[in-house]
Amino acid sequence: MKQLPTKVPLFLAILLFIGGCGKKEQPTPAEENELITTVRLKFTENGTTNTQTFQWKDLDGDGGNAPTITSIVLRASRTYKLDVEFLDESSTPAVNKTADIQSEADKHLIAFTPIPSSLFTYTAGDKDSRNFPLGLTGTVITSFTNMGTLRVQLRHQPPINGQPVKNGTITPGSDDVNVTFSITVAP
Amino acid sequence: MNRWLLLGVLLLGGLGTHSLFAQSLTDCHCLIKGVVKDRETRQPIAGAVLILKETGRNAITDAQGQYKIEQLCQGTYVLECRIVGYKVIKTTISLQHSAEEDINLNEDEVHLQDVEIVARRIQAPLTQKSTVLQGQALEQTRGQTLGDALKQITGVTVLQTGASISKPVIHGLHSNRVLIMNNGIRQEGQQWGSEHAPEIDPFIAKRMTVVKGAAGVRYGSDAIGGVILVEPEELPKNGKINGELNTAAFSNARMGVVSGTLQGGIPKWEGFGWRIQGTLKNGGNIRTPDYFLANTGIQEQNFSVTAGYRTGKVGVEAFYSQFQTNVGIFSGSHIGSTSDLLNVIKNGEPFIKVDFNRQIERPNQLISHNLLKIKTFRNFNGNRLNLIVGRQYNRRAEYDLHGPQATTNPALLFRLTTFTGDLTFEHKPIASKVNGQVGLSGLYQYNFTDGRPLIPDFEQKNLGLFLIERVVHQKWEWEAGVRYDWRKLDVFQFIGTTLDPRLHYFGSWSGTSGVVHTAREGLSFRVNFGTAWRPPNPSELYSKGVHHGAAAYEEGDDQLKPEVAYNLIGSVDYTHKRFRAELGVYRNLIQNFIYLKPQAEPILTIRGAFPYFKNVQTQAVFTGIDVDTEWEIITNKLIHTQKLAYLRAYDLRQNNYLVLIPANRLESGLRWQLGKALKCDNTYFSLNHLWVDRQRRVPPNSDFMEPPAAYHLWSVVAGGDLPLSKGKVLQWSITVQNLFDTAYRDYLNRFRYYAIEQGRNSSVRLKWSF
Structure with missing residues (x-):
């Protein structure tokens, strides 16, 4: 039987590889689609239009420059309406993520944990489709003069294997946001 | 024949030597001859050394891969074949014939054992310990991940991310410090990540060899752990x-x-x-x-x-x-x-x-x-x-x-x-x-x-x-x-x-x-x-x-x-x-x-x-x-x-x-x-x-x-x-x-x-x- 010359397959191989190279694309910057840079708490004292805004802000995302956090100052024995906003201010214009969370109310829970717990009581003012609290808006009732911290968590509680897991408690899911403010309840 | 021989070689690994027959009427006109070939290319291998372990007698193959050892007494011998670049092969040969007293028998008729040796080229460094997983040991791991298959080799463990993602660890080193050669090619995935398992179908392999230790010369960078x-x-x-x-x-x-x-x-x-x-x-x-x-x-x-x-x-x-x-x-x-x-x-x-x-x-x-x-x-x-x-x-x-x-x-x-x-x-x-x-x-x-x-x-x-x-x-x-x-x-x-x-x-x-x-x-x-x-x-x-x-x-x-x-x-x-x-x-x-x-x-x-x-x-x-x-x-x-x-x-x-x-x-x-x-x-x-x-x-x-x-x-x-x-x-x-x-x-x-x-x-x- 006649043997194939070595050069033929070798040539074919080289041809195939050159053909396979093609044009390479240009590198592009990475894009963080799910960045939240800012948590904004808006306290409005009942019966007034007097709104105080406190925020936790880290414009360059994780690492880099440290976040800037404003301290919360509230007054004792008052009732406040508390609205929360989540924003991505890393790009211009800033993107407000609050509406996204609202539309995915069944998968999210905003939890407020004052330490000590006697700082105030919180009641969520909104519900999801399964009647569990969401927490984008709610009521804060302060008691006596005190100092402490307030932890604000945005819990992401998506269904697992098609079964909803959100049950109104903080337990299921993971943190999308977990920030701590210092808080003073002044006389 | 070849397959039988290879099988024999495998089985013999652990059996040790067979003692020579005690013979009174010894016939010492036996002969072993044969040819040594590369298993893959079937090309004869020149320069292979054949040693009869019991007698120390040896021969070297010629350009046609042929060898011959003459003037042997009858009995059972272990023939070892060594060639640089190939695995050492051992095979047992029985030199006997029915008419012991007939000393003048034609050598080629009775006393001859014709042994063809098929050698497998070794890819692994010769002096470095390597362990091969093949045959039944490999079959028993079928369906499991590559890492899980290899962990039965001593010194190999796995780094896991849950049960479905596993990476082999050799002597404590893994990821970018272990090189995988898939069929002669460096496997290049995102090896640096611990949750990145090797992208290889283990069913492709008929043989998996783990070379333990640094082997940078033959394989290049990354072969730090093995x-x-x-x-x-x-x-x-x-x-x-x-x-x-x-x-x-x-x-x-x-x-x-x-x-x-x-x-x-x-x-x-x-x-x-x-x-x-x-x-x-x-x-x-x-x-x-x-x-x-x-x-x-x-x-x-x-x-x-x-x-x-x-x-x-x-x-x-x-x-x-x-x-x-x-x-x-x-x-x-x-x-x-x-x-x-x-x-x-x-x-x-x-x-x-x-x-x-x-x-x-x-x-x-x-x-x-x-x-x-x-x-x-x-x-x-x-x-x-x-x-x-x-x-x-x-x-x-x-x-x-x-x-x-x-x-x-x-x-x-x-x-x-x-x-x-x-x-x-x-x-x-x-x-x-x-x-x-x-x-x-x-x-x-x-x-x-x-x-x-x-x-x-x-x-x-x-x-x-x-x-x-x-x-x-x-x-x-x-x-x-x-x-x-x-x-x-x-x-x-x-x-x-x-x-x-x-x-x-x-x-x-x-x-x-x-x-x-x-x-x-x-x-x-x-x-x-x-x-x-x-x-x-x-x-x-x-x-x-x-x-x-x-x-x-x-x-x-x-x-x-x-x-x-x-x-x-x-x-x-x-x-x-x-x-x-x-x-x-x-x-x-x-x-x-x-x-x-x-x-x-x-x-x-x-x-x-x-x-x-x-x-x-x-x-x-x-x-x-x-x-x-x-x-x-x-x-x-x-x-x-x-x-x-x-x-x-x-x-x-x-x-x-x-x-x-x-x-x-x-x-x-x-x-x-x-x-x-x-x-x-x-x-x-x-x-x-x-x-x-x-x-x-x-x-x-x-x-x-x-x-x-x-x-x-x-x-x-x-x-x-x-x-x-x-x-x-x-x-x-x-x-x-x-x-x-x-x-x-x-x-x-x-x-x-x-x-x-x-x-x-x-x-x-x-x-x-x-």
């Missing part, structure tokens, strides 16, 4: 179509695996061969002794096509394979913050428990790997020229749980394209003693990362040149080699939206030298000193951000220098009658060892504070012992095996232990070979026990959780060959792993924080060869 060689069977050369069908069914995860191979030649086209092969795998949620792990399903589809033509002189082979997998990541492991992690550790089990489910949801990984390879060789005047060129494309899409884009775009997408070319020239033996090869390796690679910022896009070019020479002289085999590698790395880093390109040059020498000494039949020593290097990868240089799942903020350092390993490894092989033992000792010193060092201050992010780690370099030393014993309590009936792996890894600068080092372990097995039973041949039953110690050598406060407790696992296997019509055989085996459904955690599983390990898993394997 090399894994994944090798398929040689292509058939004749027209007969044959194949095999493998099935494996597992009770845990209700996983099913089917893999088929069909191969043949083209009638009347001697030399042509082809093979097609494919595998399907599907599994659902994994069950632990206490609960199911949500979203731990796996779906895999792989295929490969090979076609080739070869004669003794020349050959060409094209290989294309595609690997595709969709792996669910345990949803209980998804954490957003350090407090999430601490909560689940405190809880001791996942917060959300589910039932069995096959569906794979977010988070998951969609990975595909394509490999096209063309291999050619040409033999001329006893020399051989090899050229292997390959193109790989690795696409890794990682989907997060989050946000609107999770349903459409991956949170992270890596696209890595690699071109490799290797040219080696193996020269003919010089003075029948010195054999060697010189080689040139090239690599060109580029990577694109999209999605969340993690590592920048990069492009790298690599060139390596090496020379290895081997000498066989009587009972000594020497090996020495040297290599230089050069790498250029272009990094396309963005600061905000502005490109800030960086350029790195790396280069390093590697060397190896070693010796094998066969002191006497059944006792050999080998010592190797080898070096290997590894340039820092773009992740170590430029990563910056929270490592999800690890709950850590990790930062690279663009000033890192290449790692260099200096590895001294020695081993003793001892065989005496029904006992066989292998002892391996190693010390691997790694200069500029890159690791993540915890920093004092945590990083405060919108998801809370994360421990802060920076990539720094130190001097690390890995010292260990591997012991393997095999004792035939009753010859061919009852066999006891034991494997011990001991490892200590130390940071010489910090004067402390290193993190994530596999714990010491001891594995024992008792195998009962029933022979013919239940209408089957080669029936066997085996009982195995594995003890893994708690990792006590960890730096203090280095982890969120103490290393898990020691554990004991039991498993049983039974199997046999059921003869079908016309010599066809159905091989079956039944395995139960984690027999007592033990709840345990393993220190090398990243998910040890979140859940216990897989529970009992019964499996049935059938292999039908036709």
